[in-house]
């Protein structure tokens with residue numbers, strides 16, 4: 001059974017038409033699939049592989065460069081917490097401990113209600129406001145456990 005259908009399929013075809021070599025559309029296609037499905041499943045990777053005539057392994061290698069791409073479902077609010085040295089030395093470790101203790105949120109997991117999920121990621125380019133997190137598409141910095149709690153409490 002086909003997995004990528006409807007608007008997603010239409011948008012993929014449109015994006016491919018913009019490139020001389022359709023393989024160049026890989027990254028935008030991955031973004032479309034993640035936007036529409038919340039993550040990029042094994043089935044989606046298989047279909048993208050067929051559409052672009054690219055080996056699955058080549059598609060999967062893109063995930064190691066772009067930590068915003070997910071191969072697994074995420075919570076409604078996906079928290080990407082920077083684990084690089086600048087953030088960790090400025091309180092990032094305390095943020096991880098806080099999420100673990102107060103939200104029972106382990107890296108790579110979800111809260112029971114699927115509201116939050118957590119990944120520890122490499123530098124998210126916000127070192128000047130370390131420690132920093134990205135929640136969905138938005139960055140937050142100069143965080144303490146209290147500030148992070150305030151942000152999370154305001155998310156519906």
Ligand code: FES
Pocket residue numbers: 082083084085086087088123124125126127130131132
């Ligand atoms: S080291 Fe954390 S954002 Fe760069």
